[in-house]
Amino acid sequence: MKKKILIIGAGPAGMACAMELFRKGISFTLVDKDKQVGGLSKTYKFGKFRTDNGPHRFFSKNKYLYGFIEDILQEDWIVVNRSTRQFIDGKYYDYPINAIQAFKNIGIKKALIMFLDYVSAAIQYRVFGKKIRSFEDYIVANFGRTLGEFNMLNYTEKIWGMSCKLLHPEWARQRIKGLSFRSALIGAVRNSLSLKNLNTPKTMIDQFYYPSHGTGQIYEKIKEKIEKKNEVLLNDYPIHISHTKKRISTVLLNSGKEIPVHRLVSSIPIGLFINLLDPPAPEKIIAAANKLKFRSQVYLFVTINKKRLTKDQWIYFPSLGFPIGRISEMKNFSDKMAPPDKTSLFVEFFCWEGDDIWKMSKGRLFEITIKNLEKIGLLKRSNVINYYYFKKEYVYPVYDLQYKKNLKVIQNYLDEFSNLIYIGRPGRFKYTNQDHSLEMGILAARSIITKKRLNVENVGAEKEYFEKGYAPKN
Numbered sequence: 001m002k003k004k005i006l007i008i009g010a011g012p013a014g015m016a017c018a019m020e021l022f023r024k025g026i027s028f029t030l031v032d033k034d035k036q037v038g039g040l041s042k043t044y045k046f047g048k049f050r051t052d053n054g055p056h057r058f059f060s061k062n063k064y065l066y067g068f069i070e071d072i073l074q075e076d077w078i079v080v081n082r083s084t085r086q087f088i089d090g091k092y093y094d095y096p097i098n099a100i101q102a103f104k105n106i107g108i109k110k111a112l113i114m115f116l117d118y119v120s121a122a123i124q125y126r127v128f129g130k131k132i133r134s135f136e137d138y139i140v141a142n143f144g145r146t147l148g149e150f151n152m153l154n155y156t157e158k159i160w161g162m163s164c165k166l167l168h169p170e171w172a173r174q175r176i177k178g179l180s181f182r183s184a185l186i187g188a189v190r191n192s193l194s195l196k197n198l199n200t201p202k203t204m205i206d207q208f209y210y211p212s213h214g215t216g217q218i219y220e221k222i223k224e225k226i227e228k229k230n231e232v233l234l235n236d237y238p239i240h241i242s243h244t245k246k247r248i249s250t251v252l253l254n255s256g257k258e259i260p261v262h263r264l265v266s267s268i269p270i271g272l273f274i275n276l277l278d279p280p281a282p283e284k285i286i287a288a289a290n291k292l293k294f295r296s297q298v299y300l301f302v303t304i305n306k307k308r309l310t311k312d313q314w315i316y317f318p319s320l321g322f323p324i325g326r327i328s329e330m331k332n333f334s335d336k337m338a339p340p341d342k343t344s345l346f347v348e349f350f351c352w353e354g355d356d357i358w359k360m361s362k363g364r365l366f367e368i369t370i371k372n373l374e375k376i377g378l379l380k381r382s383n384v385i386n387y388y389y390f391k392k393e394y395v396y397p398v399y400d401l402q403y404k405k406n407l408k409v410i411q412n413y414l415d416e417f418s419n420l421i422y423i424g425r426p427g428r429f430k431y432t433n434q435d436h437s438l439e440m441g442i443l444a445a446r447s448i449i450t451k452k453r454l455n456v457e458n459v460g461a462e463k464e465y466f467e468k469g470y471a472p473k474n
Contacts, residue, residue, distance in 0.1 A: 011039020016441025043216025
């Protein structure tokens with residue numbers, strides 16, 4: 001049988017790789033375990049309602065990506081005015097921060113405590129050289145403990161399900177490098193005075209691009225193009241990956257199909273990939289892979305008999321006592337996500353696979369959701385039309401204190417395979433945004449096209465705030 005270019009995983013990284021190869025007329029086979037492409041960026045349809053698998057917006061430092069997506073979507077590529085809030089201690093806070101609003105909500109006493117805490121932390125970490133050993137240290141050093149606990153430390157603990165003392169500082173360096181008490185304060189003042197500055201951190205950008213029918217539209221459009229000339233196997237997945245002499249030789253799928261491999265591009269979870277290899281990886285590699293942890297999510301999509309609930313695309317709930325992590329009103333991304341006189345909420349719960357939230361029934365999860373949303377005056381039970389329940393594993397790679405050491409051991413082993421490229425958030429165990437995953441996929445395709453191994457590890461490694469990008473065109 002003729003050896004093939006095989007792409008495992010139809011998320012943003014895998015689909016971008018497929019599209020780039022398709023443009024160059026290079027044939028491949030694409031495999032994904034789901035019945036629908038898009039991975040964590042897919043869009044679901046429930047009657048006349050649509051929802052993404054969580055809130056997604058498009059931004060990037062890479063101008064090529066804008067053209068890449070624009071070419072796929074054409075006129076279905078819209079600009080959205082961003083509105084995001086946090087709900088803390090019974091009050092809403094705009095994000096980007098509005099200094100006047102925040103000061104009124106917090107009060108002069110707490111604001112003064114936040115400032116003094118920041119000064120104290122600056123002295124400890126900058127003057128006396130206290131070392132930053134954890135995520136908690138990083139936040140306290142740059143914001144002070146009171147402000148850090150106000151939202152960042154609490155919300156981070158909620159996401160990861162562990163103390164911030166046990167999380168690696170690399171998580172902060174990657175996601176919020178360049179953001180500090182001082183830069184946040186300056187940004188808050190500028191925002192409250194309606195001053196625009198393109199050099200402010202990326203989440204301060206007040207507009208973003210969005211596909212009019214949901215972010216999954218990008219990947220459905222790619223599928224429509226590539227499947228005309230290439231094999232797309234959905235509802236299938238690898239169960240056995242054979243290798244010899246540092247090359248992947250064949251991949252056996254659950255369907256029984258065996259694919260001889262010329263080049264393999266994988267975006268499945270890196271630990272899962274290691275455990276599928278035959279001959280098995282060395283014991284120390286398997287041990288390192290099994291130590292890498294992923295956080296999971298459970299979702300509730302609620303359709304609502306009201307035209308709109310909020311002005312926001314998403315609202316965060318940092319408080320540990322509030323069980324919901326985040327909600328998204330999909331109609332505020334695009335009017336086409338719901339009927340004109342209806343709206344919806346996408347509700348997210350963070351969990352570990354197999355814990356109480358993961359095992360909770362649809363009805364019980366709804367009761368928790370409606371009870372808490374009614375309590376804060378956001379939604380009434382009588383307005384609910386229907387609700388839908390689903391869950392995902394391998395959502396967030398956990399940057400615990402040992403992850404870098406374990407990941408490096410695995411990467412050194414996998415990099416020895418001459419015909420393997422591993423990409424994407426789960427594939428590289430790297431908490432990337434959608435744009436970074438797309439960029440990894442494009443680089444993977446170019447590696448195949450040019451026969452040169454390009455560096456996908458450096459994608460998203462810029463030494464600036466992780467979410468800084470180009471503002472949309474006027």
